[in-house]
Amino acid sequence: MIDAAGLRVMKAIADEGSFTGAANALGFSQPAISQMVRRLEQRTGTILIERYGRQVRLTEAGQVLARHAVAVLAALDTAEEEIAAIAGLRAGRVRLMAFPSSSATLVPQALAILKTRHPDVSVTFTGAEPPEPLAALRRGDCDLAVAFAYEGMELDVLEEDLSMLVTRRLLDDEVRLVLPGTHPLAGEQVARLSDFAAEEWIAGCPRCRGHLLTLCTHAGFAPHVAFETEDYVAVLGLVAAGLGVALVPDLILRAAKHDDVVALPLSPASRRRILAVTTADLQRVPAVAAGLDALCAAATAYGAAAPVPARGA
Template identity: 35%
Template sequence: MYDPTRLAALVAVAEAGSITRAAERLGYTPPALSQQLAKLEREAGTALLVRHHRGARLTGAGEVLVARARRVLDELERARHELARLAGLSGGTLRLGTFQTAGIHLLPPVLSAFRRAYPDVELIVADHEPSAGAAAVAAGEIDLAMTHRYEPGDPVPLPSSVGADAIFVEELVLVSAPGHALTSGASRLPLAELAGQPLISMAPDHPGRREVEAILARAGATPSVLVATPGYVLVCALASAGLGLGVVPEMVARTAATPVGMRLLEAGELRRTISVVYRTDEAAPAADAFRALLRGTFARARHT
C-alpha cells in the first residue's frame, strides 16, 4: 500500500515541476523529499520521475500514479474535514503568539499544513516575546505561544495552568565578518580562543542570556558593543560589519540577512530549546491539533 505522504510528494513535484520547489511548498528540505520519492519508486517498482537540469518530469508510470493519487488525496481531504467537524474543528479561531525567529523560520510550513487540514479555523498570529508568551497563554489572551530557553540557564517557572512541549533544540554558534580567522576553521572552536576577542554582547541582563554571557566572559571575550534588547538580526549585521563576534542560535546564523562567517563552539554546551506553551485546564481541539502538527513536523525533521 502506498504511503499518502509520498503520494502527496509526487503530486507536488508534478505540479511544481521541480523537487526543490515542491520541497519548499511542503516544508521539506530537497534531500528529504528526494528520499520520500525514492521510497515511493521502490514501492511502485518502477521509475516515476525523470530528473533533468531544469527540474523533474513524470514518466508514464508517474502520470498513471499521480492521476490515482489525486483521487486518493481528495478522499482523504474530505475525510479530514468530516472528522474535523466531529472534533469541533470546523470553525473557531486559533490564536498563536510567536517570537520572530520561530515565526519566520519554523512556523510557516506547520501553519500551511494546519490550514490545509482545517480550512475553517481562523488563524491569528501575533508577536510575543518568549518571556511574555506563557503569561499570555495562562491569561487566555492567546491559545498557544512559541517560547525558548537557553542552556545553561535556569528554566523560567510556568504558571500552574500551563504546560510546554519542547519541539526543537539548536546550538549557539559563533558569527563574525566573512573571512575572519576564528570562523575559518572546520573543527569546533575552543572557547579559550575567544580570550581578548571583541564580543557583541547580547542583552547580558536578559534572564535567558545571562548564563551564556557569563560563560563568554569567563572565556575572556571582551564586550565591544552592547545590544541591550534581544535582536539577533542586529547582532548578525554588526558582526558582518566587523564590529565584533556574536554568539547566536545556529538557525539565525544560517539564515542571516547579512553575510557572516559561522563556526560551531566546543562541546556544544550552549543551546537553545524552542517549545510551544499551551493551557492544560481546558479542552482546546484546534490548539491540540496544531501542537500535534508541530511535534510531527519536527520529529520528522530530526529523522531525515
Template identity: 40%
Template structure:
C-alpha cells in the same frame, strides 16, 4: 460552591497586590471588591490574605485557591474555544506567542503547511521572550506558546500546572565573517573569543556571566534585538555574535559563516499551554503542525 466571579477578583488582587488596584483593573468599585472577598472567605472558612505593610500577601489557602482558579479559568477558556471551533466546523482562532528565532524559521514552516491544509484555522502571533510569554499563557491572553530554556535549567516557575510539549533542541553557534581568522575551525570555545568585539541582543545575562567566569569582559560594539540587523552588522565588520541553529536555518547573509560554540548547553524548545486547551480542535491542529515542522530540525 465557589463562585467564578469571586475567584476572578481573588486572582486580580493577587496579581495587583491590593483591593483598590484590583477594583480599577476590573472596573469595579472598591467596596464591591471587598464584598466579593468577604463572601469568598466566608465560603472557604479561613482568611485568604494577610496584610504586610501597605500591601496584601496570600495565605497558604489563598495561594492554593489562586492556583485552582488559574486551572478553572483555563477550562472555561478551552470551552469557549471548543464551542467556537464547533460553530466554525472545525475552524477557529488560535492566539500564539513565540520567541524570536522560532518566528524566523520554525513557525513560518509550520504555518505554511497549516494554511495549505487547514485554511479554516486562523492564527494571531505575538513575539515575546519566555518570561512574558509564560505570563500571557498563564493569564489566558495567549492559547499556545513557543518557549525555550537551557538543558541544565529546571522547569521555570509557573509552568508546573501547565502542559509542556518538547519539540526540539539546538546548539548555540558563533556567527562571523567568512574571512575571520577562526572561520576555519570546526567548533570554537568562548574563551578563545575574549579579544573579540560583539554584536549582541539585549537579553545576554547568561553570555555575560559565562564571559566573567572565563575572566574577561566582552567588548560590546552594538546591542540589537533584530536577527536580520545583527547579521548585517556582523557582515559589516562591527563584530561577531552568537545565534541559535534554529535562527541560522533562515536566510543568511552570504559572507557569513557559523561554527558551534563548544561546551555550551543545548537549548530546548517546547510548546506551552493549559492542558484543557490541548483538547480544543483548532489549538490541537496548530500544535500538530508545529510538531511536524520541528521533526525536520
C-alpha cells in the same frame, strides 16, 4: 420550569397528532408522553392539550409552547452543531504567540501545515518578547505559545516560569559562534569560547545576553559587549562588518543568512531548547492540539533538515 424535553414532546405531539405517534417519533413509550404532558400542565398551571374522544388537540397554550419549541430546539441544534464543528476541527480558533525570532522560521512553517491540515480552523499569531507570550497564556489571551530556554543554566531564575503550564519539546537549537569570514579563526571546525575572550561581542535579546555571559564565565572571561540589538539581521550585519563576534542560534541562521560571516559550532556545544507551551485544559481543545501538532511537525521538519554549514552559503 419548562425544559427542552418538554418542548420536544409538545412539538412531537403537534407534528404527529397523537400521543402514541409522538412516543414513537421520540422513542418513548406512550405513558411517558402522557406523564410528560401532565407534568407540563401542572407546572405551567395551564391545560395544554384538549382530549376529545380519542384524539388530542393542542390548546392555545399548547400551540404557544409548540411554536416556541421550534425556535428553541433550532437554537439548541445550532449550538450543538457549532460545538461539534469545534470538536471536529471544522471550526475553532488558535491564538498563537511566539518570541520574535521564531516568527521567521518555525511559526510560518507550522501555520502553513495547520492551514493545510485544517483549513477551517482560524489561527491568529502574535509575536511578542518573553515573557509576554506566557503571561498572555496565563491571562487567557492566548492558547498556545512558543518559548525557549537555554539549557545548562544553573540559575533557573533566568528561565521563564512554566508552573501550571504544559510544554512540548519542539527542537534543540544549537547555538553557534558567528564571526566575520575574514577572521583568523574562521576556518576552524569548532569554536572554543576562550579563544574569543579578547573579542568585541554583539549581544542579542536580554536572555541571550544572559546566556552569553554565563558561557563566557564558564570559559573564564567576561565578554566585552560592544553592541546590543534584538534584531538578528543587524547582528549578522555587525559581525560581517567586522565589529565583533556573536552567539546566534542555528534556527536564526537558517532564516537570516549572510554571505560574509561564518558560523562555527561551539565546543563544548550549547543549545537552547524550543518549547511549545499551553495549559493542561487547552491542550485538549482540538484546535489547540492541532496547532501543537503542527508546531511539532514543523520542528521535526527542521530537525530532519541538515543544519546550516559552518561557512555561509
